[in-house]
Amino acid sequence: MYSNSNNHDHHEENFIQKYIFSVDHKVIGIQYGITSLLFLLFGFSLMAIMRWQLAYPGTEIPIVGFIFGEGGVLASEQYNSLGAMHGTIMIFLGIVPLAVGAFGNYLVPLQIGAVDMAFPKLNAASYWTYFVGGVIMISSFFMPEGAARSGWTSYPPLSVFENGQTIWLISMIFLITSSLLGSMNIIVTIVQLRVPGLTWMRLPLFTWAQFVTSFLLVLAFPPLEAAAVLQLMDRVAGTSFFLPSGLVMSGEIVDIAGGGSPLLWQHLFWFLAHPEVYVLILPALGIVGEILANNTRKPIWGFKSIVYSMVFLGFCSFIVWAHHMFLTGMGQAMSAFFQTTTMIISIPSVVILTSYFLSLWGGSIRFNTPMLFALAFLPMFGIGGLTGLPLGLAASDIYLHDTYYVIGHFHYVVAPGTIFALFAGIYYWFPKITGKRMSETLGKLHFWPSLIFMNGIFMPMFIQGLAGVSRRLADGGVSYAHASGVLQWNEFMSISAFCLGLSQIPFIVNIFMSLFTGEKSDRNPWKSTTIEWDAPSPPLAHVNFDSKITVHRTAYEYSVPGAKEDFIPQTES
Amino acid sequence: MNIPYVVEEREDTGLINSKLGIWIFLASEVMLFGGLFSAYIFLRMAALPGDFERWASELSVPMATVNTVVLISSSVSMVMAWASLKMKDFSKYKMYLGITIFCSFVFLTIKYFEYSGKFAHDIYPSSNTFMAIYFTLTGLHVLHIIGGLVVMLYFYFPISHKMWDKQPEQFTNRIEVFGLYWHFVDLVWIFLFPVLYLL
Numbered sequence A: 001m002y003s004n005s006n007n008h009d010h011h012e013e014n015f016i017q018k019y020i021f022s023v024d025h026k027v028i029g030i031q032y033g034i035t036s037l038l039f040l041l042f043g044f045s046l047m048a049i050m051r052w053q054l055a056y057p058g059t060e061i062p063i064v065g066f067i068f069g070e071g072g073v074l075a076s077e078q079y080n081s082l083g084a085m086h087g088t089i090m091i092f093l094g095i096v097p098l099a100v101g102a103f104g105n106y107l108v109p110l111q112i113g114a115v116d117m118a119f120p121k122l123n124a125a126s127y128w129t130y131f132v133g134g135v136i137m138i139s140s141f142f143m144p145e146g147a148a149r150s151g152w153t154s155y156p157p158l159s160v161f162e163n164g165q166t167i168w169l170i171s172m173i174f175l176i177t178s179s180l181l182g183s184m185n186i187i188v189t190i191v192q193l194r195v196p197g198l199t200w201m202r203l204p205l206f207t208w209a210q211f212v213t214s215f216l217l218v219l220a221f222p223p224l225e226a227a228a229v230l231q232l233m234d235r236v237a238g239t240s241f242f243l244p245s246g247l248v249m250s251g252e253i254v255d256i257a258g259g260g261s262p263l264l265w266q267h268l269f270w271f272l273a274h275p276e277v278y279v280l281i282l283p284a285l286g287i288v289g290e291i292l293a294n295n296t297r298k299p300i301w302g303f304k305s306i307v308y309s310m311v312f313l314g315f316c317s318f319i320v321w322a323h324h325m326f327l328t329g330m331g332q333a334m335s336a337f338f339q340t341t342t343m344i345i346s347i348p349s350v351v352i353l354t355s356y357f358l359s360l361w362g363g364s365i366r367f368n369t370p371m372l373f374a375l376a377f378l379p380m381f382g383i384g385g386l387t388g389l390p391l392g393l394a395a396s397d398i399y400l401h402d403t404y405y406v407i408g409h410f411h412y413v414v415a416p417g418t419i420f421a422l423f424a425g426i427y428y429w430f431p432k433i434t435g436k437r438m439s440e441t442l443g444k445l446h447f448w449p450s451l452i453f454m455n456g457i458f459m460p461m462f463i464q465g466l467a468g469v470s471r472r473l474a475d476g477g478v479s480y481a482h483a484s485g486v487l488q489w490n491e492f493m494s495i496s497a498f499c500l501g502l503s504q505i506p507f508i509v510n511i512f513m514s515l516f517t518g519e520k521s522d523r524n525p526w527k528s529t530t531i532e533w534d535a536p537s538p539p540l541a542h543v544n545f546d547s548k549i550t551v552h553r554t555a556y557e558y559s560v561p562g563a564k565e566d567f568i569p570q571t572e573s
Numbered sequence B: 001m002n003i004p005y006v007v008e009e010r011e012d013t014g015l016i017n018s019k020l021g022i023w024i025f026l027a028s029e030v031m032l033f034g035g036l037f038s039a040y041i042f043l044r045m046a047a048l049p050g051d052f053e054r055w056a057s058e059l060s061v062p063m064a065t066v067n068t069v070v071l072i073s074s075s076v077s078m079v080m081a082w083a084s085l086k087m088k089d090f091s092k093y094k095m096y097l098g099i100t101i102f103c104s105f106v107f108l109t110i111k112y113f114e115y116s117g118k119f120a121h122d123i124y125p126s127s128n129t130f131m132a133i134y135f136t137l138t139g140l141h142v143l144h145i146i147g148g149l150v151v152m153l154y155f156y157f158p159i160s161h162k163m164w165d166k167q168p169e170q171f172t173n174r175i176e177v178f179g180l181y182w183h184f185v186d187l188v189w190i191f192l193f194p195v196l197y198l199l
């Protein structure tokens, strides 16, 4: 079965082939990882500047103030640019590439016992398309028009006329193409390259999560691509897809054909952007599942229900999008439909989270750094998810829409949720990727402050939001009387944000220190069951494994009564 | 590194990698054009009554009819090209692929005259939402034709023929997979033609 290969002969690779234009899924995964972590840091810095402005409006921004011109104070347009770019970079250049590009690329072939992805060259193409898209996005800061400033949601008509949007759209087309190529590859790899014996119900949760995520990316991203093309036409060719007749700007009727609809953009955009939420959260759930099973030394409780819930989440995520649009006046019937589907989709999320909590029951838990992050993920994601319910109901959403409550809600899902899971994953698989163990002390020094300051930033947002403070205000709301009672929280949140930034220093130090002076790791430092731990650490270039892999059992056979150790690898007969 | 199921099918799925890959790619293409078609429906519902029909009457149905015939013929010759490879007849393959390439050139030429005819009458994408969606949908379709044309030219000229000498089965698979894409592009036009020109 391994005959008839189409691949090149074994020749010595030079540096560029090996590390830059590599087709090895491990190298590409690491490329994705480094690039996306840098983008995350950059996106975080943009937010730090905004948070300074919110805490101390009208004062000079320290260190980087000179960039923003006279006096070092942020102008409203600059604040809008930072906001739009923070969202765009965090989601499309940071978390998705880290969760799917880096983790998916590196681990999926290993977890299914494959030598590589199904299409290695396509894989490299996907990374480089992402890279180019990222460069274009960043370059918009240096363009005469400046970076996009219409929010990551880019609602027309504003976005059609605001500066910087054209570059944003072009970059998005690259990023969409990249994730399309990448996710296609992951699906084919999982379907086709599983080793003998690895049936669907024996796949680890992480691989299942990647599988469903990839389908979401393949099917939900194209409508956004379509929307981006239409908006580009509006900007470049003068069409009116999203511009209604009789549009008035600055007191004058705009000279356009009209006849379009801003709502059309919102439908197309949220048709992507709701599934995108699950693109952000499913890989995180997969990672957490792996780490919980490993560190409770127990099989995951309700494995099958979790898998079915993930698949159900995937399907349902396509029919809830208009819960972002209750305030647009799209009509009661539509609202009723979408609030019903939204309540239904919360069920599988609760099933998964409950199964994870129950998995802890009666386990002899090892509190190492990956486990701490995974454990913190559970309540943080829980808060994020539960605060979403009032937003999914049309009546309460009318009050909460576009307030800081919304910001708090989705940041709880993504920041102490997904990002914590991704941290957990980095600590967990670092020994596999580098052959070195990370320092536990520095890991805990990273975890505890991060947990505290994450909550310090996002918990007060609920208070501000419930008081009615709107999002996206360059002055944080000082001009609104109703905000005056809760604005004192801004300083507290901003200081928390700066401290959160400082708390990442132990993490960065840990990565480099472990890389050079870390304790050597064997193949299976965590005594884990899944297949990737059968490969050497790091796995061999191009072939991954040094033995023939056959699978004989399900993914999490921990503490099996009568077994000689407290885990049985999937490959053991 | 030997990736399995490049040439022979995996037993439990009955597929080779590239065939599954192209089906997933086409699923995403369905969503792309689906998004644009739903934009068409949305805009048409929002337009003044009779507006879309009036602007649609500016389009040339005869030209589009000829193009429909041309594209369907190219789909047939594409199948024949693949079938010729299956029968190990390389010269026939080149003939049929040549016909497909010729057809797509004819399609593009007719499309060029259609577009320039519109521009000559001062009809642009900015004229009206119907024209906007017409130019966007057909323009994106033309881009798909051009993309396919580039791939076909690659398969037509000798640089790709080394593979036929060394791995004929894999070469045949490539043509089959490309054929699926080409049929899809054809199918999109089969939808575009009535929706834009006739309705």
Ligand SMILES: [Cu+2]
Binding pocket: A273, A274, A277, A320, A321, A323, A324
């Ligand atoms: Cu949503």
